[in-house]
Amino acid sequence: MSIPFAKPYFSAEARRGICKDIDAILSSGRLMLGEFTSKFEAGFASYIGSSTAVTTNSCTTALQISLMHHDVQNAEVLVPDASFLTDVSSVRWAGGVPVLVDTDPETLSFDLDDLKRKLTARTKGIIWVHLTGMISPAWRDIVKFARDHGLFLIEDCAHAHGASVDGIKAGTIGDVGCFSFYPTKPMTTGTGGILTTNDAALEKSARELRLFGRENGVGTVVREGNDWFMDEIRACLGYYQLLELDSALARRRAIADRYNSKLHAISGLKLLHIPEGNLPTWYHYTVFIAPDVDYDSLRDRLKEGYGIPTKPIYLPLHQEKIFRDLDDGTFANTELTLNRSLCLPLFPEMEDKQVDYIVSALGGLLADPK
Ligand SMILES: Cc1ncc(COP(=O)(O)O)c(C=O)c1O
Known part of the structure; x- marks a missing residue:
């Protein structure tokens, strides 16, 4: 018997809907930031329980946007040593200094003593990873630590679409949640990402930074942004994946x-x-x-x-x-x-x-x- 390690799931019904809707997207000529992007963003925010969601082309770019919003130039950001490469690289790309934190083997999240030890006057924020899709049972301590020290808290939810603890979903606990739709993830758009937040200023940054820095994602260029948005075809896949999540x-x-x-x-x-x-x-x-x-x-x-x-x-x-x-x-x-x-x-x-x-x-x- 040969068994795959992971495999994306699309029901036959979802596949039929996707094919029909992609055909309609192609005929419409609107291949980006159209109806499916809006429907997927609204649906994801409502599912997670955040006031808004902004699609991106990966979790890495969602992390990057969150770090740029918080301006980490020359500041330290606490990152779990048990995590994915781009949790560190994105801090460096944003001009910050990543500081790795040891792991609690029971929670697969921060070792709280090491987290406290690594805090300095230069620490500005935390990237918190819900590794393997479990929110740390010590989540209240992590949130309290961030709040007590005025640190921003980015949740890396690349593994945690729909994970919850005490009735609260991943992506609504910190200041922002960053999700991945890479093919192996609990839901996929081929590749892609989404950022969830209740912070209107962060939402504005995300809509601008993902689209070349255009003000509110439409107007004149007000900052240096990038081509980090999700196209309509992937948003359509995401819309159907969410229905089956x-x-x-x-x-x-x-x-x-x-x-x-x-x-x-x-x-x-x-x-x-x-x-x-x-x-x-x-x-x-x-x-x-x-x-x-x-x-x-x-x-x-x-x-x-x-x-x-x-x-x-x-x-x-x-x-x-x-x-x-x-x-x-x-x-x-x-x-x-x-x-x-x-x-x-x-x-x-x-x-x-x-x-x-x-x-x-x-x-x-x-x-x-x-
Ligand atoms: C914990 C974690 N964070 C971030 C990422 C990056 O996701 P993406 O490939 O969507 O940029 C991954 C991808 O595997 C991941 O596992």
Whole structure:
């Protein structure tokens, strides 16, 4: 059996609607910032619970816009070491100084002590990543820390479309939420992004910066912007993906429950503990392999012997060649967490028997280490 690691989901009905609507977009001649962009932005804002949403061509550009709005020139921005490359690069592109923060292995988010230690007089804001689609159970402490110190709080929601904690959705907790629609994400537009906020000034910046700096996205050029908007065809894909997001999430959660119930009793790995009231997207279903197990051999035997692709969540950012200068030796927990993380296949069309096959292969290999 060969199982994909991830696969976008479009129902047959959605595919029919998309083809019809793309045909209408092409006939209309309006290929950007038209009806589908408006419908998708309004629908996404309403789904998330923010007052507005602004589409972009990626999550990275949504992050970039948020950082430019907050003017981070020469200021420090706290970024999790357990995160994606562009959380750091976007700070540098905006003229800021990224400061990496160690990880709490239980929440996959900031180690709160390290977060506090890394605060300086130059700190202006925080990029907070909902890694694997789970909002940190310590979210109140993170928000309080940001508010107490007057720091802006950007949520990187690239994994967290529809994730919630205590009834609040990712993308409405901080000052701005930045989402990705890259093909592997819980919903996709091919590539693309969206920014959610309740801040009218940030919305204005976003509409200007994504369209060459034109005032309110239409008029004269009032700032240096870029070509960072989303076209109508991708907005159409996003509109249909949003209609199916809740059913895709329900299926993701059912698959994660099945994995949890079956992997629970297997020794040699640790599962994430998800508290009551916390609803992750399960962008990744991740287990953490015990230190005495040969990780590389396990990964290779799963792939070569069983056709099961896996990956670690990410390489710790301070171990990326390009960011070695950010390694100040304070990232022991990120290393222990990410370097032992093994993400298993999960996608909405996955069948129960595929989950069972993976559980049985993993359990067998852990019981018979070579
Ligand atoms: C946590 C995180 N942030 C940001 C990004 C960047 O997203 P995009 O490719 O839409 O720019 C990714 C993409 O994988 C991600 O995983």
